Amino acid sequence: MIALQGVHKSFGPNRVLRGVDLTIAKGTSMVIIGGSGTGKSVLLKCILGLVRHDAGTITLDGQDVSRVERDPFLARFGMLFQGGALFDSLKVWENVAFRLMRGAGRLPQDQARQIAIEKLRRVGLTPAVADLFPAELSGGMQKRVGLARAIAAEPEIIFFDEPTTGLDPIMAGVINDLIREIVVEMGVTAMTITHDMTSVRAIADSVAMLHQGVIQWTGPIGALDATPDPYVQQFIHGRADGPIAAVR
Amino acid sequence: MTPAGALAGIGRPVLAALASLGRIAIYAAQTITHLVRPPFYPREFLTALMQVGWLSLPVVGLTALFTGGALALQIYAGGQRFSAEAVVPQIVAIGMVRELGPVLVGLMIAARVTSSIAAEIATMKVTEQIDALVTLSTNPMKYLTVPRVLAGFLCVPLLVAIGDIIGIMGGFAVGTGQLGFNRASYIQNTVNFLEGSDIITSLIKGAVFGFIATVIGCLYGMQSGRGAQGVGAATKNAVATAAILILAANFILTSVMFGQ
Ligand SMILES: Nc1ncnc2c1ncn2[C@@H]1O[C@H](COP(=O)(O)OP(=O)(O)O)[C@@H](O)[C@H]1O
Ligand SMILES: [Mg+2]
Numbered sequence: 001m002i003a004l005q006g007v008h009k010s011f012g013p014n015r016v017l018r019g020v021d022l023t024i025a026k027g028t029s030m031v032i033i034g035g036s037g038t039g040k041s042v043l044l045k046c047i048l049g050l051v052r053h054d055a056g057t058i059t060l061d062g063q064d065v066s067r068v069e070r071d072p073f074l075a076r077f078g079m080l081f082q083g084g085a086l087f088d089s090l091k092v093w094e095n096v097a098f099r100l101m102r103g104a105g106r107l108p109q110d111q112a113r114q115i116a117i118e119k120l121r122r123v124g125l126t127p128a129v130a131d132l133f134p135a136e137l138s139g140g141m142q143k144r145v146g147l148a149r150a151i152a153a154e155p156e157i158i159f160f161d162e163p164t165t166g167l168d169p170i171m172a173g174v175i176n177d178l179i180r181e182i183v184v185e186m187g188v189t190a191m192t193i194t195h196d197m198t199s200v201r202a203i204a205d206s207v208a209m210l211h212q213g214v215i216q217w218t219g220p221i222g223a224l225d226a227t228p229d230p231y232v233q234q235f236i237h238g239r240a241d242g243p244i245a246a247v248r
Numbered sequence: 249m250t251p252a253g254a255l256a257g258i259g260r261p262v263l264a265a266l267a268s269l270g271r272i273a274i275y276a277a278q279t280i281t282h283l284v285r286p287p288f289y290p291r292e293f294l295t296a297l298m299q300v301g302w303l304s305l306p307v308v309g310l311t312a313l314f315t316g317g318a319l320a321l322q323i324y325a326g327g328q329r330f331s332a333e334a335v336v337p338q339i340v341a342i343g344m345v346r347e348l349g350p351v352l353v354g355l356m357i358a359a360r361v362t363s364s365i366a367a368e369i370a371t372m373k374v375t376e377q378i379d380a381l382v383t384l385s386t387n388p389m390k391y392l393t394v395p396r397v398l399a400g401f402l403c404v405p406l407l408v409a410i411g412d413i414i415g416i417m418g419g420f421a422v423g424t425g426q427l428g429f430n431r432a433s434y435i436q437n438t439v440n441f442l443e444g445s446d447i448i449t450s451l452i453k454g455a456v457f458g459f460i461a462t463v464i465g466c467l468y469g470m471q472s473g474r475g476a477q478g479v480g481a482a483t484k485n486a487v488a489t490a491a492i493l494i495l496a497a498n499f500i501l502t503s504v505m506f507g508q
Binding site: 070074077078081085087088089098099 | 287295372375376377379380381382383384385386
Protein backbone atom coordinates (compact mmCIF):
# COMPACT_ATOMS: atom_id res chain seq x y z
CA MET A 1 0.00 0.00 0.00
CA ILE A 2 1.16 3.48 -0.86
CA ALA A 3 0.03 6.27 1.44
CA LEU A 4 0.60 9.98 1.09
CA GLN A 5 -0.14 12.39 3.91
CA GLY A 6 0.02 16.16 3.64
CA VAL A 7 2.59 16.07 0.85
CA HIS A 8 3.85 19.51 -0.15
CA LYS A 9 6.18 20.44 -2.95
CA SER A 10 7.11 23.88 -4.27
CA PHE A 11 9.51 24.92 -6.99
CA GLY A 12 10.53 28.38 -5.86
CA PRO A 13 7.34 30.42 -5.66
CA ASN A 14 5.39 27.81 -7.63
CA ARG A 15 3.46 25.86 -4.99
CA VAL A 16 2.66 22.69 -6.88
CA LEU A 17 1.55 20.21 -4.23
CA ARG A 18 -0.17 21.74 -1.19
CA GLY A 19 -1.07 18.87 1.06
CA VAL A 20 -1.84 15.76 -0.94
CA ASP A 21 -3.53 12.92 0.95
CA LEU A 22 -4.01 9.71 -0.96
CA THR A 23 -3.83 5.96 -0.44
CA ILE A 24 -3.45 3.29 -3.07
CA ALA A 25 -4.26 -0.22 -1.93
CA LYS A 26 -2.01 -3.08 -2.91
CA GLY A 27 -2.99 -4.75 -6.18
CA THR A 28 -5.35 -2.00 -7.26
CA SER A 29 -5.27 0.46 -10.08
CA MET A 30 -5.44 4.15 -9.20
CA VAL A 31 -5.89 6.70 -11.93
CA ILE A 32 -4.91 10.31 -11.34
CA ILE A 33 -6.72 12.89 -13.40
CA GLY A 34 -6.35 16.64 -13.42
CA GLY A 35 -5.51 19.53 -15.68
CA SER A 36 -2.08 19.80 -17.22
CA GLY A 37 0.48 21.45 -14.99
CA THR A 38 -1.33 20.55 -11.77
CA GLY A 39 1.56 18.43 -10.53
CA LYS A 40 0.53 14.90 -11.42
CA SER A 41 3.96 13.97 -12.73
CA VAL A 42 5.61 15.67 -9.76
CA LEU A 43 3.44 13.56 -7.45
CA LEU A 44 4.73 10.32 -8.96
CA LYS A 45 8.30 11.60 -8.82
CA CYS A 46 7.89 12.43 -5.14
CA ILE A 47 6.85 8.86 -4.40
CA LEU A 48 9.87 7.53 -6.26
CA GLY A 49 12.14 10.04 -4.53
CA LEU A 50 13.22 11.63 -7.83
CA VAL A 51 11.88 14.89 -6.45
CA ARG A 52 12.19 15.47 -2.72
CA HIS A 53 8.94 16.63 -1.16
CA ASP A 54 9.12 19.60 1.20
CA ALA A 55 6.69 18.36 3.83
CA GLY A 56 4.37 15.46 4.59
CA THR A 57 5.02 11.75 4.57
CA ILE A 58 4.94 9.11 1.88
CA THR A 59 4.95 5.50 2.96
CA LEU A 60 5.14 2.22 1.11
CA ASP A 61 3.82 -0.70 3.17
CA GLY A 62 4.14 1.49 6.23
CA GLN A 63 7.76 2.45 5.63
CA ASP A 64 8.74 6.06 5.03
CA VAL A 65 10.08 6.16 1.48
CA SER A 66 12.66 8.81 2.29
CA ARG A 67 14.26 6.48 4.84
CA VAL A 68 14.29 3.15 2.98
CA GLU A 69 17.32 1.72 1.26
CA ARG A 70 17.10 2.98 -2.31
CA ASP A 71 18.12 -0.01 -4.44
CA PRO A 72 15.68 -2.60 -3.11
CA PHE A 73 12.99 0.09 -2.95
CA LEU A 74 13.41 1.12 -6.58
CA ALA A 75 13.64 -2.51 -7.69
CA ARG A 76 9.96 -2.86 -6.73
CA PHE A 77 8.94 -0.12 -9.17
CA GLY A 78 8.54 0.33 -12.88
CA MET A 79 7.95 3.75 -14.33
CA LEU A 80 6.79 4.96 -17.72
CA PHE A 81 7.85 8.59 -18.01
CA GLN A 82 5.62 11.10 -19.71
CA GLY A 83 8.16 11.72 -22.46
CA GLY A 84 9.29 8.10 -22.70
CA ALA A 85 12.78 8.98 -21.39
CA LEU A 86 14.43 6.30 -23.51
CA PHE A 87 18.22 6.22 -23.47
CA ASP A 88 19.06 7.41 -26.94
CA SER A 89 22.53 5.93 -26.95
CA LEU A 90 21.09 2.43 -26.53
CA LYS A 91 19.09 0.31 -28.93
CA VAL A 92 15.40 -0.29 -28.29
CA TRP A 93 15.88 -3.79 -26.91
CA GLU A 94 18.75 -2.61 -24.67
CA ASN A 95 16.43 0.03 -23.28
CA VAL A 96 13.76 -2.53 -22.53
CA ALA A 97 16.25 -4.99 -21.05
CA PHE A 98 18.17 -2.31 -19.13
CA ARG A 99 17.26 -3.53 -15.67
CA LEU A 100 17.37 -7.18 -16.66
CA MET A 101 21.03 -6.93 -17.58
CA ARG A 102 22.16 -5.18 -14.41
CA GLY A 103 22.23 -5.73 -10.70
CA ALA A 104 22.00 -8.86 -8.62
CA GLY A 105 19.84 -11.23 -10.68
CA ARG A 106 21.25 -10.14 -14.02
CA LEU A 107 20.42 -12.25 -17.03
CA PRO A 108 22.69 -13.25 -19.89
CA GLN A 109 22.39 -11.01 -22.92
CA ASP A 110 20.48 -13.34 -25.26
CA GLN A 111 17.95 -14.21 -22.58
CA ALA A 112 17.43 -10.53 -21.73
CA ARG A 113 16.97 -9.81 -25.42
CA GLN A 114 14.35 -12.55 -25.72
CA ILE A 115 12.39 -11.08 -22.83
CA ALA A 116 12.72 -7.59 -24.31
CA ILE A 117 11.30 -8.77 -27.63
CA GLU A 118 8.45 -10.51 -25.83
CA LYS A 119 7.64 -7.30 -23.90
CA LEU A 120 7.82 -5.28 -27.11
CA ARG A 121 5.28 -7.62 -28.63
CA ARG A 122 2.97 -7.06 -25.67
CA VAL A 123 2.94 -3.33 -26.36
CA GLY A 124 2.24 -3.97 -30.03
CA LEU A 125 5.74 -3.59 -31.46
CA THR A 126 7.34 -6.07 -33.85
CA PRO A 127 10.75 -7.64 -33.19
CA ALA A 128 12.06 -5.53 -36.08
CA VAL A 129 12.14 -2.43 -33.87
CA ALA A 130 14.37 -4.15 -31.31
CA ASP A 131 17.56 -3.20 -33.09
CA LEU A 132 16.60 0.37 -33.92
CA PHE A 133 17.60 3.38 -31.88
CA PRO A 134 14.87 5.38 -30.08
CA ALA A 135 15.43 8.39 -32.36
CA GLU A 136 14.31 6.24 -35.31
CA LEU A 137 10.86 5.69 -33.81
CA SER A 138 7.74 7.83 -33.79
CA GLY A 139 6.61 9.44 -30.53
CA GLY A 140 3.89 6.86 -29.97
CA MET A 141 6.30 4.02 -30.59
CA GLN A 142 8.79 5.51 -28.14
CA LYS A 143 6.03 5.71 -25.57
CA ARG A 144 5.30 2.03 -26.02
CA VAL A 145 8.98 1.13 -25.74
CA GLY A 146 8.99 3.08 -22.48
CA LEU A 147 6.00 1.03 -21.40
CA ALA A 148 7.78 -2.19 -22.30
CA ARG A 149 10.78 -1.06 -20.26
CA ALA A 150 8.55 -0.25 -17.27
CA ILE A 151 7.04 -3.73 -17.22
CA ALA A 152 10.13 -5.67 -18.32
CA ALA A 153 11.38 -6.72 -14.92
CA GLU A 154 7.82 -7.47 -13.73
CA PRO A 155 7.84 -5.04 -10.83
CA GLU A 156 5.10 -5.10 -8.21
CA ILE A 157 4.27 -1.40 -8.55
CA ILE A 158 4.08 0.40 -11.87
CA PHE A 159 3.57 4.09 -12.58
CA PHE A 160 2.27 5.07 -16.00
CA ASP A 161 2.57 8.75 -16.83
CA GLU A 162 0.14 9.38 -19.69
CA PRO A 163 0.52 5.96 -21.32
CA THR A 164 -1.89 6.60 -24.19
CA THR A 165 -1.08 10.21 -25.05
CA GLY A 166 0.02 10.36 -28.67
CA LEU A 167 -1.35 6.95 -29.60
CA ASP A 168 -4.08 6.22 -32.12
CA PRO A 169 -7.38 4.98 -30.59
CA ILE A 170 -6.73 1.34 -31.48
CA MET A 171 -3.25 1.34 -29.98
CA ALA A 172 -4.58 3.22 -26.96
CA GLY A 173 -7.11 0.41 -26.53
CA VAL A 174 -4.34 -2.18 -26.69
CA ILE A 175 -2.38 -0.33 -24.00
CA ASN A 176 -5.43 0.11 -21.77
CA ASP A 177 -6.09 -3.63 -21.99
CA LEU A 178 -2.46 -4.35 -21.24
CA ILE A 179 -2.46 -2.20 -18.10
CA ARG A 180 -5.71 -3.76 -16.91
CA GLU A 181 -4.32 -7.21 -17.58
CA ILE A 182 -1.12 -6.52 -15.66
CA VAL A 183 -3.13 -5.42 -12.64
CA VAL A 184 -5.61 -8.28 -12.73
CA GLU A 185 -3.29 -11.12 -13.68
CA MET A 186 -0.08 -10.15 -11.99
CA GLY A 187 -1.54 -8.37 -8.99
CA VAL A 188 0.44 -5.25 -9.74
CA THR A 189 -0.29 -1.99 -7.97
CA ALA A 190 -0.68 0.63 -10.68
CA MET A 191 -0.83 4.38 -10.66
CA THR A 192 -1.74 5.90 -13.98
CA ILE A 193 -1.90 9.52 -15.01
CA THR A 194 -4.18 10.16 -17.92
CA HIS A 195 -6.39 12.77 -19.54
CA ASP A 196 -8.16 10.21 -21.61
CA MET A 197 -11.57 9.35 -20.11
CA THR A 198 -11.77 6.12 -22.11
CA SER A 199 -8.51 5.11 -20.45
CA VAL A 200 -9.82 6.08 -17.03
CA ARG A 201 -12.83 3.83 -17.43
CA ALA A 202 -10.77 0.98 -18.84
CA ILE A 203 -7.98 1.03 -16.29
CA ALA A 204 -9.20 2.41 -12.98
CA ASP A 205 -10.33 0.71 -9.81
CA SER A 206 -10.33 4.12 -8.20
CA VAL A 207 -9.82 7.64 -9.39
CA ALA A 208 -8.32 10.71 -7.79
CA MET A 209 -8.51 14.20 -9.14
CA LEU A 210 -5.63 16.56 -8.42
CA HIS A 211 -6.52 20.22 -8.51
CA GLN A 212 -4.72 23.22 -7.07
CA GLY A 213 -2.25 21.08 -5.21
CA VAL A 214 -4.71 18.87 -3.35
CA ILE A 215 -6.79 15.79 -4.07
CA GLN A 216 -10.06 17.47 -5.00
CA TRP A 217 -11.99 14.23 -5.16
CA THR A 218 -11.23 10.54 -4.85
CA GLY A 219 -13.40 7.47 -5.00
CA PRO A 220 -14.06 4.19 -6.79
CA ILE A 221 -14.53 4.33 -10.54
CA GLY A 222 -18.20 3.46 -10.12
CA ALA A 223 -18.78 6.68 -8.19
CA LEU A 224 -17.09 8.92 -10.74
CA ASP A 225 -20.07 9.72 -12.92
CA ALA A 226 -22.49 10.16 -10.04
CA THR A 227 -20.37 12.51 -7.97
CA PRO A 228 -21.82 15.99 -7.70
CA ASP A 229 -18.31 17.46 -7.41
CA PRO A 230 -18.32 20.31 -9.93
CA TYR A 231 -14.59 19.98 -10.64
CA VAL A 232 -14.88 16.32 -11.52
CA GLN A 233 -17.99 16.92 -13.58
CA GLN A 234 -16.33 19.69 -15.54
CA PHE A 235 -13.25 17.56 -16.14
CA ILE A 236 -14.94 14.34 -17.21
CA HIS A 237 -17.28 16.15 -19.55
CA GLY A 238 -14.59 18.43 -20.86
CA ARG A 239 -16.56 21.63 -20.40
CA ALA A 240 -14.83 24.95 -20.91
CA ASP A 241 -16.88 26.66 -18.24
CA GLY A 242 -17.01 25.59 -14.64
CA PRO A 243 -14.96 26.03 -11.49
CA ILE A 244 -11.70 25.07 -13.25
CA ALA A 245 -10.36 28.11 -15.10
CA ALA A 246 -9.65 27.47 -18.77
CA VAL A 247 -6.72 29.87 -18.65
CA ARG A 248 -4.06 28.64 -16.25
CA MET B 249 25.80 53.93 -5.86
CA THR B 250 26.27 53.78 -2.11
CA PRO B 251 29.48 52.23 -0.77
CA ALA B 252 27.46 49.39 0.66
CA GLY B 253 25.79 48.87 -2.72
CA ALA B 254 29.17 48.82 -4.43
CA LEU B 255 30.47 46.30 -1.93
CA ALA B 256 27.41 44.12 -2.49
CA GLY B 257 27.98 44.43 -6.24
CA ILE B 258 31.47 43.01 -5.83
CA GLY B 259 30.56 40.56 -3.12
CA ARG B 260 27.72 38.82 -4.89
CA PRO B 261 29.65 37.51 -7.92
CA VAL B 262 32.57 36.58 -5.69
CA LEU B 263 30.28 34.59 -3.42
CA ALA B 264 28.63 32.98 -6.44
CA ALA B 265 32.04 32.00 -7.83
CA LEU B 266 33.08 30.55 -4.47
CA ALA B 267 29.83 28.61 -4.28
CA SER B 268 30.44 27.12 -7.74
CA LEU B 269 33.97 26.22 -6.76
CA GLY B 270 32.61 24.50 -3.68
CA ARG B 271 30.09 22.55 -5.74
CA ILE B 272 32.81 21.53 -8.17
CA ALA B 273 35.05 20.38 -5.34
CA ILE B 274 32.28 18.33 -3.74
CA TYR B 275 31.32 16.78 -7.05
CA ALA B 276 34.95 15.96 -7.84
CA ALA B 277 35.34 14.30 -4.45
CA GLN B 278 32.15 12.29 -4.96
CA THR B 279 33.40 11.20 -8.37
CA ILE B 280 36.59 9.91 -6.83
CA THR B 281 34.77 7.93 -4.16
CA HIS B 282 32.54 6.35 -6.81
CA LEU B 283 35.57 5.62 -8.97
CA VAL B 284 36.80 2.99 -6.57
CA ARG B 285 33.49 1.32 -5.68
CA PRO B 286 31.60 -1.10 -7.96
CA PRO B 287 29.56 -1.47 -10.04
CA PHE B 288 31.77 -0.45 -12.95
CA TYR B 289 30.58 0.06 -16.49
CA PRO B 290 33.31 -1.06 -18.88
CA ARG B 291 31.24 -0.49 -22.00
CA GLU B 292 30.55 3.13 -21.08
CA PHE B 293 34.23 3.53 -20.25
CA LEU B 294 35.29 2.26 -23.69
CA THR B 295 32.85 4.62 -25.40
CA ALA B 296 34.24 7.49 -23.34
CA LEU B 297 37.81 6.50 -24.26
CA MET B 298 36.82 6.72 -27.91
CA GLN B 299 35.15 10.08 -27.45
CA VAL B 300 37.74 11.72 -25.24
CA GLY B 301 40.89 10.14 -26.59
CA TRP B 302 40.78 8.79 -30.07
CA LEU B 303 38.40 11.32 -31.61
CA SER B 304 40.36 14.23 -30.10
CA LEU B 305 43.57 13.24 -31.86
CA PRO B 306 43.10 15.29 -35.07
CA VAL B 307 42.25 18.48 -33.18
CA VAL B 308 45.14 18.03 -30.76
CA GLY B 309 47.60 17.15 -33.52
CA LEU B 310 46.77 20.12 -35.72
CA THR B 311 46.78 22.57 -32.82
CA ALA B 312 50.18 21.38 -31.66
CA LEU B 313 51.66 21.30 -35.17
CA PHE B 314 50.81 24.91 -35.99
CA THR B 315 51.78 26.16 -32.55
CA GLY B 316 55.15 24.41 -32.66
CA GLY B 317 55.84 25.93 -36.06
CA ALA B 318 54.84 29.43 -34.99
CA LEU B 319 56.86 29.08 -31.82
CA ALA B 320 60.00 28.25 -33.81
CA LEU B 321 59.51 31.33 -35.98
CA GLN B 322 58.98 33.60 -32.98
CA ILE B 323 61.93 32.30 -31.02
CA TYR B 324 64.14 32.66 -34.06
CA ALA B 325 63.00 36.23 -34.68
CA GLY B 326 63.17 37.18 -31.02
CA GLY B 327 66.47 35.37 -30.45
CA GLN B 328 68.09 37.24 -33.35
CA ARG B 329 67.81 40.48 -31.40
CA PHE B 330 70.53 39.25 -29.07
CA SER B 331 72.18 36.71 -31.39
CA ALA B 332 70.58 33.79 -29.61
CA GLU B 333 68.68 32.33 -32.57
CA ALA B 334 70.49 29.03 -32.09
CA VAL B 335 68.32 28.16 -29.06
CA VAL B 336 65.23 27.47 -31.20
CA PRO B 337 65.25 23.66 -30.66
CA GLN B 338 65.66 23.95 -26.91
CA ILE B 339 63.07 26.66 -26.37
CA VAL B 340 60.54 25.01 -28.66
CA ALA B 341 60.99 21.78 -26.75
CA ILE B 342 60.70 23.31 -23.32
CA GLY B 343 57.90 25.66 -24.34
CA MET B 344 55.85 22.87 -25.84
CA VAL B 345 56.45 20.25 -23.19
CA ARG B 346 56.20 22.41 -20.10
CA GLU B 347 53.51 24.88 -21.05
CA LEU B 348 51.97 25.01 -24.48
CA GLY B 349 51.42 21.30 -25.02
CA PRO B 350 49.41 20.73 -21.84
CA VAL B 351 47.61 24.08 -21.95
CA LEU B 352 46.59 23.88 -25.59
CA VAL B 353 45.51 20.28 -25.32
CA GLY B 354 43.61 21.12 -22.13
CA LEU B 355 41.80 23.99 -23.83
CA MET B 356 41.00 21.93 -26.91
CA ILE B 357 39.61 19.22 -24.64
CA ALA B 358 37.51 21.83 -22.86
CA ALA B 359 36.17 22.96 -26.22
CA ARG B 360 35.58 19.53 -27.65
CA VAL B 361 34.97 17.17 -24.77
CA THR B 362 33.58 19.33 -21.96
CA SER B 363 31.02 20.82 -24.33
CA SER B 364 29.86 17.50 -25.70
CA ILE B 365 29.66 15.87 -22.27
CA ALA B 366 27.73 18.82 -20.83
CA ALA B 367 25.32 18.94 -23.76
CA GLU B 368 24.75 15.20 -23.75
CA ILE B 369 24.14 14.88 -20.03
CA ALA B 370 22.04 18.06 -19.93
CA THR B 371 19.86 16.67 -22.71
CA MET B 372 19.50 13.46 -20.73
CA LYS B 373 18.50 15.55 -17.73
CA VAL B 374 15.84 17.57 -19.52
CA THR B 375 14.38 14.50 -21.25
CA GLU B 376 14.12 12.67 -17.89
CA GLN B 377 16.69 10.07 -18.90
CA ILE B 378 18.61 10.74 -15.68
CA ASP B 379 15.42 10.13 -13.69
CA ALA B 380 14.87 6.97 -15.71
CA LEU B 381 18.39 5.78 -14.87
CA VAL B 382 17.72 6.29 -11.17
CA THR B 383 14.42 4.41 -11.27
CA LEU B 384 16.23 1.57 -13.02
CA SER B 385 18.52 1.40 -9.97
CA THR B 386 21.51 2.79 -11.83
CA ASN B 387 23.55 5.52 -10.23
CA PRO B 388 24.10 8.30 -12.83
CA MET B 389 27.35 9.16 -11.09
CA LYS B 390 28.70 5.68 -11.72
CA TYR B 391 27.10 5.15 -15.10
CA LEU B 392 27.70 8.56 -16.68
CA THR B 393 30.29 10.50 -14.71
CA VAL B 394 32.87 7.95 -13.61
CA PRO B 395 33.54 6.46 -17.08
CA ARG B 396 33.96 9.90 -18.63
CA VAL B 397 36.17 11.29 -15.89
CA LEU B 398 38.34 8.20 -15.83
CA ALA B 399 38.73 8.40 -19.61
CA GLY B 400 39.70 12.08 -19.33
CA PHE B 401 42.17 11.41 -16.54
CA LEU B 402 43.85 8.59 -18.45
CA CYS B 403 43.62 9.86 -22.04
CA VAL B 404 44.50 13.50 -21.78
CA PRO B 405 48.08 12.86 -20.56
CA LEU B 406 48.52 10.66 -23.62
CA LEU B 407 47.06 13.37 -25.81
CA VAL B 408 49.43 15.86 -24.20
CA ALA B 409 52.40 13.59 -24.90
CA ILE B 410 51.30 13.29 -28.52
CA GLY B 411 50.73 17.04 -28.69
CA ASP B 412 54.21 17.66 -27.26
CA ILE B 413 55.79 15.44 -29.88
CA ILE B 414 53.82 16.87 -32.76
CA GLY B 415 54.51 20.43 -31.55
CA ILE B 416 58.22 19.69 -31.47
CA MET B 417 57.88 18.21 -34.94
CA GLY B 418 56.18 21.41 -36.08
CA GLY B 419 59.13 23.38 -34.72
CA PHE B 420 61.49 20.92 -36.37
CA ALA B 421 59.77 21.29 -39.74
CA VAL B 422 59.96 25.07 -39.64
CA GLY B 423 63.46 25.09 -38.11
CA THR B 424 65.00 22.75 -40.65
CA GLY B 425 62.85 23.66 -43.64
CA GLN B 426 62.82 27.42 -43.31
CA LEU B 427 65.35 28.60 -40.75
CA GLY B 428 68.29 26.53 -41.93
CA PHE B 429 68.87 24.29 -38.90
CA ASN B 430 70.65 21.00 -39.42
CA ARG B 431 68.23 18.09 -38.98
CA ALA B 432 70.46 15.84 -36.94
CA SER B 433 71.64 18.55 -34.57
CA TYR B 434 68.09 19.91 -34.13
CA ILE B 435 66.96 16.52 -32.88
CA GLN B 436 70.13 16.08 -30.86
CA ASN B 437 69.65 19.43 -29.15
CA THR B 438 66.03 18.72 -28.36
CA VAL B 439 66.71 15.28 -26.92
CA ASN B 440 69.72 16.38 -24.91
CA PHE B 441 68.00 19.39 -23.49
CA LEU B 442 64.73 17.85 -22.31
CA GLU B 443 64.78 16.20 -18.90
CA GLY B 444 62.62 13.39 -17.67
CA SER B 445 61.02 15.74 -15.17
CA ASP B 446 59.84 18.02 -17.98
CA ILE B 447 57.96 15.17 -19.52
CA ILE B 448 56.54 13.96 -16.24
CA THR B 449 55.24 17.41 -15.33
CA SER B 450 53.68 17.64 -18.77
CA LEU B 451 51.82 14.39 -18.18
CA ILE B 452 50.74 15.41 -14.68
CA LYS B 453 49.27 18.60 -16.10
CA GLY B 454 47.50 16.55 -18.73
CA ALA B 455 45.94 14.27 -16.13
CA VAL B 456 44.76 17.20 -14.01
CA PHE B 457 43.33 19.03 -17.02
CA GLY B 458 41.60 15.89 -18.26
CA PHE B 459 40.03 15.42 -14.85
CA ILE B 460 38.89 19.05 -14.69
CA ALA B 461 37.47 19.08 -18.22
CA THR B 462 35.40 15.94 -17.73
CA VAL B 463 34.23 16.61 -14.17
CA ILE B 464 33.00 20.07 -15.16
CA GLY B 465 31.22 18.72 -18.23
CA CYS B 466 29.40 16.11 -16.15
CA LEU B 467 28.54 18.45 -13.27
CA TYR B 468 27.16 21.23 -15.45
CA GLY B 469 25.19 18.70 -17.47
CA MET B 470 23.66 17.21 -14.33
CA GLN B 471 22.81 20.68 -13.01
CA SER B 472 21.20 21.78 -16.26
CA GLY B 473 18.06 23.88 -16.14
CA ARG B 474 14.96 22.84 -18.02
CA GLY B 475 14.41 22.94 -21.76
CA ALA B 476 16.68 23.69 -24.70
CA GLN B 477 17.76 26.91 -23.01
CA GLY B 478 18.94 24.96 -20.00
CA VAL B 479 21.07 22.71 -22.22
CA GLY B 480 22.57 25.71 -24.01
CA ALA B 481 23.44 27.49 -20.78
CA ALA B 482 24.90 24.33 -19.24
CA THR B 483 27.16 23.79 -22.24
CA LYS B 484 28.35 27.38 -22.44
CA ASN B 485 29.04 27.66 -18.72
CA ALA B 486 30.78 24.30 -18.64
CA VAL B 487 33.23 25.25 -21.38
CA ALA B 488 34.00 28.67 -19.89
CA THR B 489 34.46 27.25 -16.38
CA ALA B 490 36.61 24.36 -17.56
CA ALA B 491 38.86 26.65 -19.61
CA ILE B 492 39.37 29.08 -16.73
CA LEU B 493 40.00 26.33 -14.20
CA ILE B 494 42.46 24.63 -16.55
CA LEU B 495 44.42 27.87 -16.94
CA ALA B 496 44.32 28.52 -13.20
CA ALA B 497 45.39 24.95 -12.43
CA ASN B 498 48.19 25.32 -14.96
CA PHE B 499 49.48 28.39 -13.18
CA ILE B 500 49.34 26.64 -9.83
CA LEU B 501 51.02 23.50 -11.14
CA THR B 502 53.72 25.53 -12.85
CA SER B 503 54.40 27.49 -9.66
CA VAL B 504 54.55 24.32 -7.62
CA MET B 505 56.67 22.31 -10.02
CA PHE B 506 58.93 24.98 -11.49
CA GLY B 507 58.64 27.89 -9.05
CA GLN B 508 61.80 28.99 -7.28
N1 LIG C 1 12.06 20.09 -11.91
C1 LIG C 1 11.20 21.12 -11.89
N2 LIG C 1 11.62 22.35 -11.62
C2 LIG C 1 10.77 23.41 -11.59
N3 LIG C 1 9.46 23.31 -11.79
C3 LIG C 1 8.96 22.09 -12.07
C4 LIG C 1 9.79 20.94 -12.13
N4 LIG C 1 9.02 19.87 -12.42
C5 LIG C 1 7.75 20.34 -12.54
N5 LIG C 1 7.69 21.68 -12.32
C6 LIG C 1 6.50 22.52 -12.34
O1 LIG C 1 5.51 21.89 -11.56
C7 LIG C 1 4.24 22.04 -12.15
C8 LIG C 1 3.57 20.71 -12.33
O2 LIG C 1 4.27 19.98 -13.31
P1 LIG C 1 3.84 18.51 -13.72
O3 LIG C 1 3.78 17.63 -12.54
O4 LIG C 1 4.75 18.09 -14.82
O5 LIG C 1 2.36 18.73 -14.30
P2 LIG C 1 1.37 17.63 -14.87
O6 LIG C 1 0.23 17.60 -13.91
O7 LIG C 1 0.94 18.14 -16.20
O8 LIG C 1 2.09 16.35 -14.95
C9 LIG C 1 4.46 22.82 -13.42
O9 LIG C 1 4.15 24.16 -13.17
C10 LIG C 1 5.92 22.66 -13.71
O10 LIG C 1 6.41 23.78 -14.37
MG1 LIG D 1 2.78 15.34 -16.45
